[in-house]
Amino acid sequence: MSCNGCQHLDELKKQHGTEPYKIIYSHFIVCKSADARRRKANQCICYVCRLYTPRLHACMSCVYIGCYGRGHIHEHAYKKEHYLAIDVCYGVVHCFACQDYVYDKELEEIARASTPKLALGVGIKMTFLEWEPNDQEIDLLRRNAKRRRVEERSTIGLRGLINLGNTCFMNCIVQALIHTPVLRDYFLADKHNCNIHMNLNNNNQCLVCELSQIFQEFYSGIQAPHIPYRLLHLVWTSARHLAGYEQQDAHEFLIAALDLLHQHCQATNGNVESGRPHHCNCIIDQIFTGGLQSDVTCKQCNNVSTTIDPIWDVSLDLGPASPATNGSHSSSLCSGYSNSPGNYDPTSLIDCLKRFTKPEHLGSSAKIKCSCCHSYQESTKQLTMKKLPIVACFHLKRFEHSTGYHKKIATYVSFPEELDMTPFMSSSRNNNNGYSLQVVQEAARSLSCENKYSLFAVVNHSGTIECGHYTCYVRQHKDQWFKCDDHLITKAMPQEVLNSEGYLLFYHKQILEYS
Amino acid sequence: MADIQERKIKDAQMRAQINQKLVETGERERLKELLRTRLVECGWRDQLKQYCKEVVKQKGLEHITVDDLVSEITPKGRALVPDNVKKELLQRIRTFLAQQSN
Known part of the structure; x- marks a missing residue:
């Protein structure tokens, strides 16, 4: 040749x-x-x-x-x-x-x-191109001759985290993030080029840099548990409501962490906006942001008004539905969306999602002014997924904070290893309301992996609402599971993971679109 | 016998027609890209590349031609394509044809 x-x-x-x-x-x-x-x-x-x-x-x-x-x-x-x-x-x-x-x-x-x-x-967005090292990379590879090959049984990437005083809420989220495949690829490819350092004259203020550092620690090959004191300090100074040695909610921490990471990414790009997830191009939004479509149908004129909101996670109600007094309960957290029609106890994640996406009647006490017939009318509201995120976080609302009492709902909710989100998509809703359901298209959709997800991390809470402990199951390679209990890492069977109670469920898209 | 012959011709015509439609609309390129993507994702590309390297090593870089390599790896390459990739592609083609005939 x-x-x-x-x-x-x-x-x-x-x-x-x-x-x-x-x-x-x-x-x-x-x-x-x-x-x-x-x-x-x-x-x-x-x-x-x-x-x-x-x-x-x-x-x-x-x-x-x-x-x-x-x-x-x-x-x-x-x-x-x-x-x-x-x-x-x-x-x-x-x-x-x-x-x-x-x-x-x-x-x-x-x-x-x-x-x-x-x-x-x-209409192909981007074609596959193989990685070809540039001159700088060739030079780097030459100067660092040592290679590490990730074998099937290798445990690289697993490392315990020392509990710094009720910080298991943080440790379990860090473990979940570290084992998020696309996030790992981003950091191990050294994609974060920070300029906060220079701006703030302080070299440990950027949470993205800190996370990048933690990835380095996890993949360094060192077996001893890592002590995340720098991360904790950063969290305390950046998210005041999580400071102190009290027990905190892991979900709250997840949202705060994503928000801070998103802000610090943006600061690198020049503009800072906080709060809700945005359609910016930062790695956090690329991975975690999905689009939630809300369709409100006026009972009078059948006009549908549609809004799409970006979301980072889906909060799902457990237990029997509360009487339809005010219809949907928006969670106090900006990122959480919830919806609770139906009068049954959901016993599986699929049940919860069905409930979440079910059309819900907004009663006479929640009349909305219709933009079409200009009158205050009763209406129905339905939530569906317009855009699926690469990583879907499901938050099972196990902690109930109603007026007068706080309690933990310990109901068993089963969740699958492989999840197909197709039925909860906005496109499925349109099809149900529309006319022809082409058999061929249906078959194509069920075969396609487009909307399929795989479970890769599960955060569990044991104990009561006042006093408890967080642990996290993470997946290595394709099917090996490990339990992370602060500094202890132990091997786990898939069945053990699926039988666990489940508080936060992390699913990863099986197929990524190249765009 | 005539029937079989006739059928064969019809099949060929049909195939040519389908192919023409696929090329005309650009669907062929999209399918090709989809297939390429899926094969990369499932590790087929890496597996085959590894196999090619072995064959080249075995025969010697100086003596091997593309024809040798093609005849050597084609059976293996075909066998390694996962069933669900084939199914997905077939389904995509069916969907495409259904849309075209509407």
């Missing part, structure tokens, strides 16, 4: 330059316009078979098209002594005199430059 072309290609280039390659490439390999595609569809067939056969090649001298599999392009090449032909699928050049594919930097550059255009033409 030659990496520097061959004499035949050199001759052709001397005579005609790269023009023949460019012309064939733009007509048969990447077709930007619908016209070009139509032409390709009609003309791109083997001239002997009269069919679209595998491995078609186009002659670089006379644009004769023949297939490689049955030797028709070979026949042409030898008869006419046109030795160079381009594979119409991949755009590589074959030399029939040298009997091999030849590689030429100049032609490869032309091909590389036109691929993105093709993708845009047919």
Whole structure:
């Protein structure tokens, strides 16, 4: 195999330059316009078979098209002594005199430059490109010759966290975040380029940097538990309501941590906004932000008003539904959304989600002014997922804070290892209300992994509402589970995880869209 | 016998027509990209790459041609494509054809 072309290609280039390659490439390999595609569809067939056969090649001298599999392009090449032909699928050049594919930097550059255009033409957002180290990375790899290979049984990435005085609420969330696959990839790829350091003249104020540091600690290979005192200090100074040695709610910490990470990411990009999750481009929003659609249907005129809100997690009600006095209860936390129609106790995550997305009648006490008929009317409201996040966090509302009493709901709620969110999507809602449900499309959807999730972390709370302890199950590799109890890490069986009570459930999308 | 012959011709025509539609609409490119993505995700690409390396090592870089490599890895490459990837692609094509015929 030659990496520097061959004499035949050199001759052709001397005579005609790269023009023949460019012309064939733009007509048969990447077709930007619908016209070009139509032409390709009609003309791109083997001239002997009269069919679209595998491995078609186009002659670089006379644009004769023949297939490689049955030797028709070979026949042409030898008869006419046109030795160079381009594979119409991949755009590589074959030399029939040298009997091999030849590689030429100049032609490869032309091909590389036109691929993105093709993708845009047919609506592909981004094509897969293999990682190629740049000069700086090659240099780094050379200077650091030691490699670590992650084997199937390797326990790298597992490390205990010392409890610094009722800080298990923090430890369990840190474990869940550290074992979030896309977040891990982000930090291990060293993607966070911080400039808060310089701005604030202080080198431990950025929570993203601290998390990055913790990732380094977890993957350093050190077995002794890590002491997260710097993180705790940072949390105390940045989120005052979590400061002190009292017991805190792990969910509250998760939301505070995501908010701080999001803010500090944004500070790096220049603009700081706090509070609700936004559609910014920071890694936290890319991973955790989903879109919750709320449809309010006026009972009078059937007008539907739709709003979509960004969310970081889904808070799900447990226990029997409270009487429909004020309809939906918005949780006090800005990120939490909840909804509680139905009169049954949910016993599974699916039940909870069904309840969450069920149309709910807003009673006479909650009349809303309809934007269409301009009168105050009763209405129904339905929540559905418009956009699914890469990581879905489900918060089972086990802690009930009603007026007068606080209690923990310890009901068993089963949750699956693999979760399909399709039924809870806004598109499913539209289909149910609409007319034709195409059988074919239905089948395609159930087969596709598009909306499927895998469980990768479960935070559990044991004890009572006043006094308890948090632990976390995390998944390593594809199916190995470990229990993180502060500084102790022990192996766990999948069944043990699925049988646990569950307070926060972390699911990861099985398939990521490249966009 | 004539029936079988006729059927074969019809099949070929049908296949050509489908292919033409796929190319014209750009669906072929989208399917190709989907397939590429799925094969990367399930580790097929890495597996095959590893296998190619072994074959090249075994035969020697100087003596091997693409034809050798193709004939050597094609059966393995086909066998390693996971069933659900095939199913998904088939389903996508079915959906596409259903939309086209509407």
